[in-house]
Amino acid sequence: MNDETSSTELAKTFEPAGIEAKWYAHWEANGLFRPERPDAQPFTIVNPPPNVTGSLHIGHALDNTLQDVVIRYERLRGKDALWVVGTDHAGIATQMVVERQMEARQDKRTNYSREAFVDKVWEWKAESGGTITGQLRRLGCSMDWSREQFTMDPHFTRAVVKVFVDLYNKGLIYRDKRLVNWDPKLKTAISDLEVETRETQGGFWHFKYPLADGVKRDDGLDYIEVATTRPETMLADMCVAVHPEDERYKAVIGKDILQPLTGRRFRVVADEHADPELGSGAVKITPGHDFNDFEVGKRAGIKAGEMLNMFDAEAHVVQTADGLVPAEFLGVERFEARKLVVQRMKEAGFLIPHVTKDKEGNEVQHDAEPRTIQTPFGDRGGVVIEPWLTDQWYVDAEKLAVAPIEAVRSGAIEIVPKSWEKTFFNWMENIQPWCVSRQLWWGHRIPAWYAEDGSVYVAETEEEAQALAGNKVLARDEDVLDTWFSSALWPFATLGWPDTDAPLLKKHYPNDLLISGFDILFFWDARMAMQGIEFMGQVPWKKLYLHGLVRAADGQKMSKSKGNVVDPLGLIDQYGADALRFFMAAMESQGRDVKMDEKRVEGYRNFATKLWNAARFCMANGIGASDTRTAPNCTLAVNKWIVGEVAETVRELDKAMADLRFDAAANAIYHFVWDTFCDWYIELIKGSFDDETKAVAGWVLDQVLVMLHPFMPFVTEELWHALGARANDLIVAEWPAADAPVDAEAKREVEWLIGLVSSLRGAKNELGIAPGARLEAFLPEPSAATRAIIEGNPAAIERLARLSAIRFEPAPAGAAMQVGVGDANLVLPLEGVIDIAAEKARLEKALATSQKEAKSLEGRLSNPAFAEKAKPEAVEKARADHAHHAAEAERLAAALKRLG
Known part of the structure; x- marks a missing residue:
């Protein structure tokens, strides 16, 4: 430890900012986040890589605090603790950021070649892509920055390409025409995670579809009523579905029906998707533009390649394959097309009006029934998502899910809390094909090449693809891979794979633990499990810990629109990183969300201040750094007691950490520091600083700093060095041993004294007696053990209990209060002390x-x-x-x- 970072005198006031900046720079500069421990047992976690465009939000603060608590704890236990850190290239988000900057300069992506635009994105990353990594440092995250990863690094790209090619060759990746979530603004498919559902005010329109060839229903009607919230899609309708048991329609199942605007003939099909209780019980089916309709269409025998598409990439109407869309609709934007469809259907007499009554009881006709509709929006583009039928690349997730399901069932992967297992199994056992292609320029370009005859060649390089194709002219696939595809390789590609002999890979795979928000259980966690088992033959991590969300104080979900978002950096500026970290750990109770409470963050800042003041008091009384990890020899009961309390706290902490009970661990060290050490031990030894007590107090304070370090790394490191010269920094000190003796007699003696003082203080408070008032107590016929405690601690009893004496005789007659402690019942006369009446x-x-x-x-x-x-x-x-x-x-x- 050099002189610049050591200190011999503590400031009167604890000020976090300077301490945090000093120690983080010191730890990182000296490689202390991953000290050289080649022979130590490995412990490995990987951080969920934040988007390179991101900045620290309160969810990151929770997630990374929990990871840092674990990694610091395991490092103190002597392990080769590796916390893999890096960022995700965030395809859509990053491309949007760069395109917005271009728009501000009246420029646009399409003014450049693909290669030139990608170069601009790399320039942006070099200049602005490190915001969140600096913010993680502010939080105190002890990540191995020397090996910081990026999902577009050359070694990572090599791994991504190999995985794609290998899965393709195994038949686990294929190209297919299916519906996707299409963002018409960004002109790309997006994942379910990037879709947010909002309530919008819309309509429910009812229309007549006439039966063809003069066919009539049993009730004599020659049409079927259908209803929809998206009338524009009728331009690509391909059938009408009714429930097979619906008596109203049994006679017309299999008959033809006409779509009025296009004149398209299609069948009435039986399908249980149609709910007889909902509306007319008949549903128009547009398989190319609705996820439910897509499945109905398949069941009706319509192949994906035959499904009609009526939109281009910007959601403007295009001609369908059968050429039946009237010319006036072509090129019209989807919501304008909606209005036009309704108008034309109404003019032709096929709109069934929605009828209401006014105040006078007169009927009023409306085109549509008003409805509040759950509408999907793209979280990046901000426009309504359109289900769109398009050719994309898919992973056969159903086959890859088999091994992770078995791993969780067998215990090879332990999910904590266990209650999440049911959700995991339900999703994995009903998993759909995973669309992994995106229509972007920024990202891992799909390693597939096409010949003019439609042949596809998938290979790691263009040269290998050309060798497979022979003399055919090839064109590379324009799409890139979903970022979740590359981040699924995080636990092993960051360690050197596909070099299977990479030392880090051999030592640190599988990882020990993954800490993740439950909201990415399927998008990231499950996919890591799929790829890890598929390519490494082992689970990616032995334990998966899922934490909740950080919510506003009233329990609402935080959102910018509600104005209830909390900035963790603002909290760090105000209260210090240690206080925010401790709040996160103390509030993280398995299976529950964390409610934000700034008052509690402030309270933990006060906790750090209390420890600071306790250390200043100790130093002022000649108590400094201990030179031993094992407890000093003790003769005094108070010292034997505190040594035993340390051992019990270490055991409590170790159990809580083994169970990943962050709240229990934080509360154990909090109560030991605040109650046991500061409020009682220091009070009990005041005025009695002999050599034994100084040695024990210094040792206890050292153990406190080590135990508290994972939660509050900055204040503990500062105090560690302030107490005296050290061979090592606290971050790489040794975790306390839990083998110090617990002296039962000493424990009983001190707890009796604490009970006496606490009971007396409470009784005085109840009766309005001044805390400092000295009273006399009477205790006739005490037990031998109790008498020995009283006679052995006269100074502590007088100073803390404010008792001038405890007399072993009956109390005089008169008003008195009684205080019970242990097997004793003390009587304290009150005549002259208070006005009894x-x-x-x-x-x-x-x-x-x-x-x-x-x-x-x-x-x-x-x-x-x-x-x-x-x-x-x-x-x-x-x-x-x-x-x-x-x-x-x-x-x-x-x-x-x-x-x-």
Whole structure:
């Protein structure tokens, strides 16, 4: 440790900013995030690679805090702890950022060749693509930056191309015509994760489709009524579906029907997708433009290649393959086409109006029934997503899912919390083909080449493809791969694969743990499991920990539109990274979302300050760095007790970390530091700083710093060096051993003293007696053990319990309060200390008030009408108020009882 980073005197006030900047730079510059430990047991985690365009949001703060707690803990335990770090090239997001910058300069992507545009993206990355990595450093993330990865690095691209080619050669990647989520603004397919559903106000239109050739239904009608929220799609309708058991339509199943605008003839088909209870029970089917209709169409025998497409890439109407779309619709934008379709159907008499009544009871006709519609939008492009039939590349996810399902069933992959297993199995067992092609320029270009005769050649290089094709002229596929395809290789491609002899790969695969938000369980986690088992023959990680979302204080999901987004960097600026980290860990309870609470973040800043002040107090009394990892020899009960408390806390922490109970681990060290060490041990040893106590106190403070370090790395490193010269930095110190003895007698003695002081303080507070008032206590016939404790600790009893004496004889007659501790019942006379009558009157009045309030609230809460009609927050407040008054009544009754 050099002189620049060591310190011998602590500032009076704990100020995080300077400490954080100093120590992070020191750790990184000295390679301490991954110290040389070639023979140590490996421990490996990989970070979910954030988008290179991204900046730190509160979800990142939670996710990365939890990972850093684990990696620092395992590093302190002596392991070769590797935290793989990197960023994702984020195809759509990055291309959009660069295109927006070009638009601001009145420029556009299509003014450049593909290669020239990609060069511009690389320039942007070099200049602006490192924002989030700097922010992860602010949070204190001890990642191995020396091996920072990027999903477009040459070695990573090599892995991506090999995986694609190998899967293709195994028949697990294929090209197919299917429906995709199409973004007409970005002109690319997007994944389900990039689709967000919003409520929009729309309509539900009803139309008549006439039966062909004079056919009539059993009820005499010569048409079938269909309803739709997207009338424009009728230009590509290919059948009408009715439920096979619907008596209204049994006679016309298999008969032809006419689409009025196009004149297209198609059949009435039987399919259980049609719900007899919904609308007319008949559904128009447009298999080329609706995901449900696509499946109905397939069941009706329509092949994907035969399904009609009525839109171009920008969602303007184009001619269908049968040439039946009227010319006036061609080139019309989809929502304008909707209006025109409705107008023409109405003019031709095929619109069935929606009828309502006005205030006078007169019928009013409307074109459509108003509806609130769950509408898919692209989260990047911001426009309505169009299901679009197009040729794309697909991964046979159903076959690749078999091995991960078995891995979870067998325990080879443990999902924590276990409750997520059901969701995992449900999704994996019903998995759909995975569309992996995107119509972008930025990304891993698909290694497929096409000949004019339609032949496809998939190879790692153009030379290999040409060798397969012979003399045919080849053109490369224009598409790139979905970024989830490349990030699925993260656990092994970052370690050197496809070089199977890479030392890191041999040592650090499989990874030990993956920490991830539950929202990417299928988009990333499951796909890593598929690719890891397929290409490495082993699971990518032994344990998968899924955490919840960080929500606003009222439990709502954070969103920019609601204005309730919290900036983690602002919290770090205000309270320090240590406080935010501790909040995240303490609030992370398995299976639950984290509710943001800035007051608690502030509280953990106060916690760091309390530790800081405790260290300053120790240093002022000659207590410094310990020179031993094992506990010093003790003769005094208070020192034996604190050594045992350290051992029990280490065991508690180790169990919590093994179970990934971050909240339990944080609370264990919090209560040890605040309650056991600061509030009791330091108070008990005040004024008694002999050599033994100094040695023990220094040792305990060292153990505190090591145990707290994974949660609060900055303040602990600063205090570690302030206490004295060190052979190593705290980040690479040794985790405390849990083998220090727990002396049962010492524990009983100190806990008796703590019980006495706590009970007396509480009793004084209840009766309005000044905390510093010195009282006399009487304890006739104490047990031998209790007498020994009292006689052995007169100074502590006088100083902390404020007792001038404990007399082993009966108390004099008169008003007194009684305090129980252990097997003793102490009597403390109150004559002359307080006005007994006035105090009784005060307590009785307060008790009556609390009882009345509690009863009133109980009546309100037991009234079903209140629970049903009141706002949830009002019900919650009433419950909280009732609990408060009930507890207060109980406390006041106990205080009265003390007075006798």
